[in-house]
Amino acid sequence: xxxxxxxxxxxxxxxxxxxxxxxxxxxxxxxxxxxxxxxxxxxxxxxxxxxxxxxxxxxxxxxxxxxxxxxxxxxxxxxxxxxxxxxxxxxxxxxxxxxxxxxxxxxxxxxxxxxxxxxxxxxxxxxx
Amino acid sequence: xxxxxxxxxxxxxxxxxxxxxxxxxxxxxxxxxxxxxxxxxxxxxxxxxxxxxxxxxxxxxxxxxxxxxxxxxxxxxxxxxxxxxxxxxxxxxxxxxxxxxxxxxxxxxxxxxxxxxxxxxxxxxxxx
Amino acid sequence: xxxxxxxxxxxxxxxxxxxxxxxxxxxxxxxxxxxxxxxxxxxxxxxxxxxxxxxxxxxxxxxxxxxxxxxxxxxxxxxxxxxxxxxxxxxxxxxxxxxxxxxxxxxxxxxxxxxxxxxxxxxxxxxx
Numbered sequence: 001x002x003x004x005x006x007x008x009x010x011x012x013x014x015x016x017x018x019x020x021x022x023x024x025x026x027x028x029x030x031x032x033x034x035x036x037x038x039x040x041x042x043x044x045x046x047x048x049x050x051x052x053x054x055x056x057x058x059x060x061x062x063x064x065x066x067x068x069x070x071x072x073x074x075x076x077x078x079x080x081x082x083x084x085x086x087x088x089x090x091x092x093x094x095x096x097x098x099x100x101x102x103x104x105x106x107x108x109x110x111x112x113x114x115x116x117x118x119x120x121x122x123x124x125x126x127x128x
Numbered sequence: 129x130x131x132x133x134x135x136x137x138x139x140x141x142x143x144x145x146x147x148x149x150x151x152x153x154x155x156x157x158x159x160x161x162x163x164x165x166x167x168x169x170x171x172x173x174x175x176x177x178x179x180x181x182x183x184x185x186x187x188x189x190x191x192x193x194x195x196x197x198x199x200x201x202x203x204x205x206x207x208x209x210x211x212x213x214x215x216x217x218x219x220x221x222x223x224x225x226x227x228x229x230x231x232x233x234x235x236x237x238x239x240x241x242x243x244x245x246x247x248x249x250x251x252x253x254x255x256x
Numbered sequence: 257x258x259x260x261x262x263x264x265x266x267x268x269x270x271x272x273x274x275x276x277x278x279x280x281x282x283x284x285x286x287x288x289x290x291x292x293x294x295x296x297x298x299x300x301x302x303x304x305x306x307x308x309x310x311x312x313x314x315x316x317x318x319x320x321x322x323x324x325x326x327x328x329x330x331x332x333x334x335x336x337x338x339x340x341x342x343x344x345x346x347x348x349x350x351x352x353x354x355x356x357x358x359x360x361x362x363x364x365x366x367x368x369x370x371x372x373x374x375x376x377x378x379x380x381x382x383x384x
Contacts, residue, residue, distance in 0.1 A: 001230065003191065007298055015177055019185070026183030036182035040191055040230065042135055043178035049271055050299035054292035055282030057275070063259065063296055069232045083369050102257070102296065102370045104325045113211050114230045129358065131319065143305055147313070154311030164310035168319055168358065170263055171306035197360045241339050242358045 001112055002029060003067040004041045009048055009059040017093055018043050024089045038114075053100075061100045064090075068107035079105065129240055130157060131195040132169045137176055137187040145221055146171050152217045166242075181228075189228045192218075196235035207233065257368055258285060259323040260297045265304055265315040273349055274299050280345045294370075309356075317356045320346075324363035335361065 004025060013021070022041040029039050048059040066086070073079040083105065087095075094101050132153060141149070150169040157167050176187040194214070201207040211233065215223075222229050260281060269277070278297040285295050304315040322342070329335040339361065343351075350357050 001232070003193075003232070018178065019180075022180035023183040026180075039180075039182060040189070041180040041183075042174055042191070043180075044174070044300075045178070046298050046300070050274065050301070052275075052278035052282075052295075052297040052299075054295060055279040055297075061296070063298070065259075067232070087369060102368065104257070104259070104323070104368045112230065112232045113215060129360070131321075131360070146306065147308075150308035151311040154308075167308075167310060168317070169308040169311075170302055170319070171308075172300075172302070173306070195360070240358065240360045241343060 001038050001069040001114065002034075002040070003065075003069065004039075005044055005065045005067075006042065007044045007046050007051070007063045009051060009061070010045045012060070012062065012099060013043070013093065021090070021093045025086075028085055028089055060098065061102075062094050064101065064103045066103060066105040068105065069112050073107045079107070129166050129197040129242065130162075130168070131193075131197065132167075133172055133193045133195075134170065135172050135174050135179070135191045137179060137189070138173045140188070140190065140227060141171070141221065149218070149221045153214075156213055156217055188226070189230075190222050192229065192231045194231060194233040196233065197240050201235045207235070257294050257325040257370065258290075258296070259321075259325065260295075261300055261321045261323075262298065263300045263302050263307070263319045265307060265317070266301045268316070268318065268355060269299070269349065277346070277349045281342075284341055284345055316354065317358075318350050320357065320359045322359060322361040324361065325368050329363045335363070 025041055026036050026039045030036050048057050051058045051061065053061050073082065083103065086103065090101065090103075153169055154164050154167045158164050176185050179186045179189065181189050201210065211231065214231065218229065218231075281297055282292050282295040286292050304313050307314045307317065309317050329338065339359065342359065346357065346359075
């Protein structure tokens with residue numbers, strides 16, 4: 001149920017990059033015990049003529065929205081820890097190539113339907 | 129004001145499918161008394177090379193985000209009832225064709241501006 | 257950190273329009289004291305065959321989502337004032353050309369990471 005949307009400039013990532021990054025993002029969640037099939041990563045190409053940062057056209061910026069649908073971060077510390085790990089996953093593909101980035105993360109309880117078994121925790125919250 | 133974003137693989141839907149599904153989604157709202165022109169459905173094609181589920185490329189998955197902007201679901205039961213009806217509307221286009229899907233629904237009070245008359249309920253909440 | 261996503265029909269805006277509107281949106285924020293580089297504007301073209309309003313294909317509608325990530329509007333009045341100014345910025349590009357539009361604005365506290373210095377206010381909230 002985590003949904004990652006990555007708005008990038010065409011050319012910033014190769015096909016190999018995209019596959020490797022999606023795999024590494026997914027591994028971050030399976031390391032927390034989440035089933036892999038819950039993790040959706042969408043690469044959304046935005047041409048330079050449509051990508052503005054600070055009012056100027058931009059081709060080296062990556063904007064990422066991470067939506068955690070069924071589970072809140074229990075504390076700011078947990079959110080920080082997640083973002084530290086997430087930025088480590090991203091670094092070889094973004095930071096270490098001189099790209100700029102911004103990540104925003106929402107973790108809110110939404111109503112969700114998935115055509116797969118959905119696990120619940122002891123408090124009857126959907127996990128994911 | 130409901131905004132439906134449908135991230136799909138090119139080829140998963142025909143043009144007739146998209147028109148029929150958008151019409152059926154819209155009818156779901158008009159059956160609740162909402163004016164048809166409030167309902168926005170955007171089909172957002174994502175090529176297989178950009179669509180990852182579980183860390184693998186995917187061409188048979190449909191991810192849907194439903195945003196109800198001005199009105200909360202009054203209860204979990206109401207949300208469930210809505211999602212039951214919504215999944216029935218989707219089924220002929222998605223489930224019955226062997227596609228997988230995930231729907232997430234937010235229903236939060238946002239600030240909204242529309243260049244049309246906006247109806248208010250007895251408590252001065254925007255309806256939609 | 258404000259993220260503006262503009263779903264428009266190809267052809268509704270020229271390249272000059274997009275640059276000028278992004279610049280004007282950015283100026284709205286710098287007039288409030290926000291650094292320009294915080295403001296991200298993404299133009300997301302949606303072909304008429306994928307753009308449905310009221311269940312019908314549409315090529316004259318502009319749907320805008322404004323996400324203010326780190327700062328709530330302190331009151332409905334503040335939100336209204338912001339939206340008044342924002343609609344004034346949009347008007348020459350949208351209203352005065354006979355396009356229809358809808359804007360929704362969320363202003364919620366998300367967790368955010370940016371690879372630039374992030375300013376904090378006196379209450380230790382991220383500004384933006």
